[in-house]
Amino acid sequence: MKAPFQYDPETVRRILQSPSDFSFQKESEITSISTASGMVEPGSLFVPLRGNRDGHEFILDALKKGASYFLCEKDHPILEKLSSEQRSKAIQVKDTLLALGKLATFHRSRxxxxxxxxxxxxxxxxxxxxxxxxxxxxxxxxxxxxxxxxxxxxxxxxxxxxxxxxxxxxxxxxxxxxxxxxxxxxxxxxxxxxxxxxxxxxxxxxxxxxxxxxxxxxxxxxxxxxxxxxxxxxxxxxxxxxxxxxxxxxxxxxxxxxxxxxxxxxxxxxxxxxxxxxxxxxxxxxxxxxxxxxxxxxxxxxxxxxxxxxxxxxxNFRAGDKRLNLQVGNYKILNDTYNANRESMLSSLEACSQISGEEGFYAVLGDMKEVGNYSRKFHNEIGSFAAGLKNCKGVFLFGTEFSHALKSFRKKANQGLLSFSFPGDEEGLKNLVDTIRKEVPPGAYLLAKASRGMRLERAVEELNSKTNGS
Structure with a gap:
């Protein structure tokens, strides 16, 4: 990420109460701030963050692209690998994420x-x-x-x-x-x-x-x-x-x-x-x-x-991508694959029921993440709720957690309603798409809803692609 940020380096050091273990070069100007070395430009303050990789690994790359200064956790091993000239651009802090927040707090206060x-x-x-x-x-x-x-x-x-x-x-x-x-x-x-x-x-x-x-x-x-x-x-x-x-x-x-x-x-x-x-x-x-x-x-x-x-x-309001958008192609898919929890899942089922009316709809539901010990309870509740909707014609459940809800759906659903469960891997996704193509007539309403980590939008793209084999 990158944003405008016009502060002199001494002000930044003062805000962050940065120690001065190395000689500090304070003549350069700062015009922007970035956490991504790929977005660094001359005049940037680079803020390396720890995530899947340690952002400190990209400090050299940021300097090559013209970064004026960089934040660095005190005593980080990267400092030993830098030349004295490069170290003179370091603004040392205890925690770079907290430092980012302090800089934002100061800027907001102005x-x-x-x-x-x-x-x-x-x-x-x-x-x-x-x-x-x-x-x-x-x-x-x-x-x-x-x-x-x-x-x-x-x-x-x-x-x-x-x-x-x-x-x-x-x-x-x-x-x-x-x-x-x-x-x-x-x-x-x-x-x-x-x-x-x-x-x-x-x-x-x-x-x-x-x-x-x-x-x-x-x-x-x-x-x-x-x-x-x-x-x-x-x-x-x-x-x-x-x-x-x-x-x-x-x-x-x-x-x-x-x-x-x-x-x-x-x-x-x-x-x-x-x-x-x-x-x-x-x-x-x-x-x-x-x-x-x-x-x-x-x-x-x-x-x-x-x-x-x-x-x-x-x-004039229009909802954003992947948020309850009706996408018409081979199927009329209510694409709500952005995220899911118990409440939003119930709300989306209710909404799709309203949209599809007498035509009815099929629910394509992927696992809800971060529900811990409530997982079986919540997924079963969703299965039962879907079965109770008069115009729900069937469910296609994707993922390990939802596999347990199949019984709840079948227990409450009327006979003749479709119900399938698939593992949440690549093969499961392929079988999910193939089964929908086989069992659901073209032009039908589908609700696609899952936690972001399930990447259920892949099924939406495949089902409405021009190469649909139905």
Whole structure:
């Protein structure tokens, strides 16, 4: 990742309280910051991070490409391999990831845009995109998290892009362990926050729904005093969040769907809705997305967004790639392969049931990851729920965890419904595609939904490719 970053090296050293074990060359300028050596350019500050590989291995490559300086963990062996001239460009720190966050925190503190944080177990990115659509008339005055860059690397790079022209920032915050949102919110200092839902995503790592609620509530720890937290009226842990808001001096707003949006009609395309004296067709099915839309409307009104902006933004909104998109080819595939947890899986099944109507649909479902000891319970619940949908014609289950749900589906399903299970490997994927081609007529509705790690989009691409052998 790369972002503009114009600071003199001594300021960077001061922010990071960097020791000076080597002679330091302080004459060069810094114009950008990057964690990827391939994106380094003359004037870059290179930040090596530890991941599948140690980013320190790429320091020499970054220097060859013109990096002015680089961060380096103190006493890292790479320092012994560098020449004295190269070492003079080192800014030593205890932890490069924490240092990245400190630099982002400092940069954020120099500006005063209205910052909106968006978090939740599911629906974060879609909610962020709705807000972005409604605030788009701000043009360069609006800064929005790119893609789903919502972690301890992505959030700093959003903050680095704040400048004197930035009036609003919509910052998505994700997490998979306790303490992560705490660090992100203290960097970003939100004025307003949305929690879309408290579900079961990452329950393996957080232990329970209550553990997840506590982790999401960490967003309050960095909010500016007098800020506002928005949460759905139907959401669980409302009282818990209210108490946390009182502790941090934050206002709590519980948003009821019916007070913000009137559903005039439910149809296969979505809903005809009325809001803010406007009537339009909302082309995304599923009640949960409407609840998130209500959150957005409530927040946008709170910050004084012109009604016309909200109306136009919602009317023109389109969901991003791999998020509940209907792709028409050999089959009509509702492609929701971006991610999955219990709540989003149920929501997508409900949405596909609404879209397909009397034609019915087939569910192509891959394993949900990071559910730990809840795995069998959750996958069985999904199987039973699918079987209970009147227009679900069958399921194609992909992965080890979902193999256990086959019995749950068959137990509840009417006779004659298709049900197959496949291992989550390459051969299983091939057999999944071949079986769908054999058993499902062309033009039928399919829901494709799985955790990102299952790479179920490969099946979607194959099924709708021109070389489909059906």
């Amino acid at each position: 500006f005063n845009p209205i910052l909106i944080a968006v978090t939740g177990s599911s629906g974060k990115t879609t909610t962020k995109e709705i807000l972005s659509s409604c605030l788009s008339p701000l043009e360069e005055g609006l800064l929005v998290t790119e893609k789903n860059y919502n972690n301890e690397i992505g959030v700093p790079f959003t903050l680095f892009k704040i400048n004197s022209k930035t009036r609003y920032v919509v910052c998505e915050m994700g997490m998979n362990h306790a303490g992560e949102i705490s660090r992100l919110t203290k960097m970003a200092r939100p004025d307003y926050s949305l929690i879309t839902t408290i579900g079961t995503a990452h329950i393996e790592l957080l232990g329970s729904r209550k553990g997840i609620a506590k982790a999401k509530a960490e967003v309050l720890e960095g909010m500016n005093k007098g800020g506002v937290l928005f949460y759905p009226e139907t959401g669980e842990y409302k009282n818990f969040l209210k108490r946390r808001c009182l502790r941090f001096g934050i206002k709590f707003k519980s948003v009821p769907l019916k007070r913000r949006i009137e559903i005039l009609e439910t149809n296969r395309e979505g809903f005809k809705i009325s809001f803010l004296n406007s009537i339009l067709d909302w082309s995304l099915p599923g009640i949960k997305l409407l609840e998130n839309l209500a959150l957005c409307i409530s927040l946008l009104e709170e910050v004084g967004t012109p009604t016309e902006w909200i109306q136009n933004g919602i009317e």
